[in-house]
Amino acid sequence: MTQLTERPPERIRETPEPPHPVLEELKIARPSLKDWLDLRIGWWGFVRKNLDEPMPPGVGWWQTLGNLLLTLLAFQFVTGVALAMYYSPSPDHAYQSVKYISDEVTLGSVIRGLHHWGATLIVITVVLHILRVFFWGSYKKPRELTWLVGVLIFQVILGFSFTGYLLPWDQKAYWATVVGTRIAGTVPVVGESLMALVRGGLEVGALTLTRFYAVHIMVLPVALMALTGFHLYLVRRLHIAGPVVPQKGKPVPFYPTQLFRDAVVVLVGLGILFTLALGFKPELTDIADPSRVDFAPRPEWYFLGLYELLKLMPPQLEVLGTVIIPGLVTVGMLLLPWLDRSDSRHPAKRRWIIDMALALILLIGVLTLKGILTEPPPQHHAPAPAASVSSAAPSDTR
Amino acid sequence: MEDRSTRNGDRPGQEPKEEGVPRRTVLGWLVGIINVGVATAIIGPTLGFIAAPLTRKRPPGVWVPVLDENELADGETKSVSFQLQVQDGYMTSERKYSAYVYRKGSKVVAYDPSCPHLGCHVEFKDRKKRYVCPCHGGVFDEEGERVSGPPPRGLTKLAAKVDGGRIWVYKV
Numbered sequence: 001m002t003q004l005t006e007r008p009p010e011r012i013r014e015t016p017e018p019p020h021p022v023l024e025e026l027k028i029a030r031p032s033l034k035d036w037l038d039l040r041i042g043w044w045g046f047v048r049k050n051l052d053e054p055m056p057p058g059v060g061w062w063q064t065l066g067n068l069l070l071t072l073l074a075f076q077f078v079t080g081v082a083l084a085m086y087y088s089p090s091p092d093h094a095y096q097s098v099k100y101i102s103d104e105v106t107l108g109s110v111i112r113g114l115h116h117w118g119a120t121l122i123v124i125t126v127v128l129h130i131l132r133v134f135f136w137g138s139y140k141k142p143r144e145l146t147w148l149v150g151v152l153i154f155q156v157i158l159g160f161s162f163t164g165y166l167l168p169w170d171q172k173a174y175w176a177t178v179v180g181t182r183i184a185g186t187v188p189v190v191g192e193s194l195m196a197l198v199r200g201g202l203e204v205g206a207l208t209l210t211r212f213y214a215v216h217i218m219v220l221p222v223a224l225m226a227l228t229g230f231h232l233y234l235v236r237r238l239h240i241a242g243p244v245v246p247q248k249g250k251p252v253p254f255y256p257t258q259l260f261r262d263a264v265v266v267l268v269g270l271g272i273l274f275t276l277a278l279g280f281k282p283e284l285t286d287i288a289d290p291s292r293v294d295f296a297p298r299p300e301w302y303f304l305g306l307y308e309l310l311k312l313m314p315p316q317l318e319v320l321g322t323v324i325i326p327g328l329v330t331v332g333m334l335l336l337p338w339l340d341r342s343d344s345r346h347p348a349k350r351r352w353i354i355d356m357a358l359a360l361i362l363l364i365g366v367l368t369l370k371g372i373l374t375e376p377p378p379q380h381h382a383p384a385p386a387a388s389v390s391s392a393a394p395s396d397t398r
Numbered sequence: 399m400e401d402r403s404t405r406n407g408d409r410p411g412q413e414p415k416e417e418g419v420p421r422r423t424v425l426g427w428l429v430g431i432i433n434v435g436v437a438t439a440i441i442g443p444t445l446g447f448i449a450a451p452l453t454r455k456r457p458p459g460v461w462v463p464v465l466d467e468n469e470l471a472d473g474e475t476k477s478v479s480f481q482l483q484v485q486d487g488y489m490t491s492e493r494k495y496s497a498y499v500y501r502k503g504s505k506v507v508a509y510d511p512s513c514p515h516l517g518c519h520v521e522f523k524d525r526k527k528r529y530v531c532p533c534h535g536g537v538f539d540e541e542g543e544r545v546s547g548p549p550p551r552g553l554t555k556l557a558a559k560v561d562g563g564r565i566w567v568y569k570v
Contacts, residue, residue: 075440081467082444086487093489104451107443114443263432270439394478 010227021136033224042362049236054251055258056242063240063258064138064265071233071266072122072273073224076160080217081114087167089213091206094169095287100286113277117163121273123302126154134336134357137345138241145339146234151333153227156220166302174288175297177212178204185309203290244345303369305364329360407536409513457548466509466535467563475500475522475540477511482569497556498522498529500540508558508567509542515549529553 030040038044055063086105088097101108127245130150134138139147166177181204185195200207252258299307306326313321332339342350464478467537472503479496498509498520509529518533529538529543536547543552557568 005455069435078440078444083445085448088488097488105447106453107447108450110443111447114440139406256422258431259429260425263429266436267432284435 051255053254057249058243060361067262117276117283305367308367508556510554
């Protein structure tokens with residue numbers, strides 16, 4: 001692969017900006033901001049290096065998903081910070097504050113909509129990104145760590161989904177978390193302790209909410225930024241893998257052609273995001289009520305495959321569906337570059353891993369589809385039993 | 399290896415030599431415009447959302463009974479406190495407020511305890527008949543007029559009245 005990146009710093013001076021007539025006169029006294037910054041932090045060299053990044057021939061629209069993902073994540077960050085200014089992570093006020101955001105704050109429903117639908121689009125985009133890298137075999141030497149870090153980023157994104165789901169503190173949020181954390185309880189031997197650790201107590205309550213909030217707005221963002229930074233560093237260091245079968249031609253700089261493709265895909269992705277955010281207000285069901293027995297908890301759609309898998313498991317094999325299968329899939333993904341030891345990146349020359357992945361994708365697809373198509377039992381909006389004898393004692397949701 | 403300049407202009411990444419504006423420049427401008435649009439799409443609504451408090455109207459004031467008329471002697475200053483139910487963002491809360499009331503003859507005057515300098519609550523020293531700000535040393539006399547220190551003016555007056563045997567303060 002021809003490398004276009006290794007340019008001497010003199011390159012900066014080879015293509016100067018057209019001189020501004022006024023600044024030109026003051027040149028000695030006042031260098032341009034670009035030169036001023038470049039002398040101190042080497043900014044222009046950094047930009048230049050990234051814009052000149054060589055794209056192997058054949059790189060095209062499929063390589064735009066990472067940039068879309070990065071943009072969507074940046075949007076989540078901005079809307080998340082804004083939402084945190086109005087949100088209150090306490091069972092007494094969480095629901096009220098989300099309702100206030102949705103119904104009363106200027107542009108509140110738009111910002112919440114962007115954050116809610118952004119999460120869904122991120123899951124779709126990250127899955128497409130993973131599938132692209134998988135089928136192109138781009139995880140092979142020397143890009144094993146790029147893949148591994150990418151899988152960790154995927155896990156962090158799922159962590160965001162799980163912890164963020166609780167925050168509105170409505171029925172859907174509460175019961176999905178009761179069930180979701182109960183899954184931790186099925187781990188052999190340490191299950192009970194693990195569940196108490198995740199919940200911050202024996203039941204889902206105030207301490208679960210603050211715990212999930214802290215993880216959602218502090219732990220995971222820091223982890224995501226560190227991992228993403230490392231991922232991007234590796235992508236730039238090792239360059240894009242290019243098509244499975246190398247194509248003729250010279251590498252082409254990232255700017256402007258590939259960056260333009262990236263921008264178009266970002267534009268389409270954001271078009272979908274804004275259509276959803278403006279057209280479909282995120283659901284807010286009734287406030288969380290631990291005493292209700294008429295609510296059918298369902299997770300977010302991208303966890304429905306796991307949800308359906310658990311339905312299929314007989315009691316004695318429960319741990320298979322809750323821990324072992326998801327755990328094996330995760331470990332398998334992490335170790336993929338070392339499991340698939342074939343030299344070729346061509347799908348036809350690494351049949352077993354491709355076949356296994358196809359079977360897995362088919363299984364997840366069928367289960368997810370089954371989950372989506374299964375009508376939840378009708379929700380009764382009957383008031384909670386009037387004679388709340390034990391209003392002070394919360395019902396046992398363990 | 400083919401020579402780049404002879405390649406077809408439709409092929410990705412190529413820069414054919416054409417008349418007029420080069421393809422590279424056009425794409426660069428398009429990328430720039432899209433990026434500005436994307437930045438606006440996220441920054442605009444977010445700023446509007448964060449700045450929502452600017453569109454909130456101040457709630458109307460309310461008359462609050464604070465003392466019986468005979469509880470305040472001529473020339474006396476008293477600190478009174480009262481609770482009001484206020485809409486505080488997404489919640490309604492009982493918030494405590496206080497005021498100073500001062501009687502001179504038949505006239506009753508009320509003062510907001512916030513120092514007009516930077517808002518610390520002033521304390522009335524009964525022996526010296528002076529309000530003293532604990533923060534930066536502002537001093538006011540019992541009429542609320544500035545005596546010394548950094549405050550730019552006297553204490554803020556609240557409307558007060560005697561009605562039905564009670565002293566009322568208008569809390570804005």
